Amino acid sequence: MNTQMAFTCARCGSCCMYLGDYLVIERETAPYEFACCAVSTGTVFTARIDEDKRDLFRDRSFPDAHPHACPFLRPAGPLVVCTIHETSPVQCRAYRCVILRISTREGREIGKVHGTFGLFSEDAALRAAWEEAVRAVSLSSPDAEERLQRFLEARGYRVD
Numbered sequence: 166m167n168t169q170m171a172f173t174c175a176r177c178g179s180c181c182m183y184l185g186d187y188l189v190i191e192r193e194t195a196p197y198e199f200a201c202c203a204v205s206t207g208t209v210f211t212a213r214i215d216e217d218k219r220d221l222f223r224d225r226s227f228p229d230a231h232p233h234a235c236p237f238l239r240p241a242g243p244l245v246v247c248t249i250h251e252t253s254p255v256q257c258r259a260y261r262c263v264i265l266r267i268s269t270r271e272g273r274e275i276g277k278v279h280g281t282f283g284l285f286s287e288d289a290a291l292r293a294a295w296e297e298a299v300r301a302v303s304l305s306s307p308d309a310e311e312r313l314q315r316f317l318e319a320r321g322y323r324v325d
Contacts, residue, residue: 181235186204206256208254211252212252224239235247265324266324266325276291291322301316
């Protein structure tokens with residue numbers, strides 16, 4: 166069963182701008198192939214630059230200007246792309262940006278839910294409602310996002 170929610174990457178690069186501290190190139194093992202480590206998990210992986218992105222990867226101006234960005238991130242016109250999309254580590258493939266923005270009835274944003282269904286909020290009442298929502302909704306169901314949204318809206322929150 167597919168448990169991924171519908172998600173379209175905007176290719177803004179925001180999610181990867183600080184991954185250079187977590188995805189480390191240990192050495193080049195072949196042309197356009199690198200032995201790497203995902204420091205946060207200790208996972209070793211081989212990254213191969215996608216054939217259609219090798220010209221982008223050769224340009225060092227972006228990583229030189231953004232030393233904390235993922236070393237495989239590059240601009241492509243108005244977009245920012247992953248040059249190892251085909252061989253990216255599992256945490257990169259599973260990551261999704263903000264899927265829900267939660268606001269008060271008046272429209273003041275008080276929380277965000279990221280693609281792993283993690284709530285980021287300082288609002289105690291929202292955190293309590295979120296814990297209740299997570300207990301009530303199966304996060305592995307294909308309609309989990311919609312059900313969480315309805316749950317929170319029923320409690321007076323605006324959810325986008």
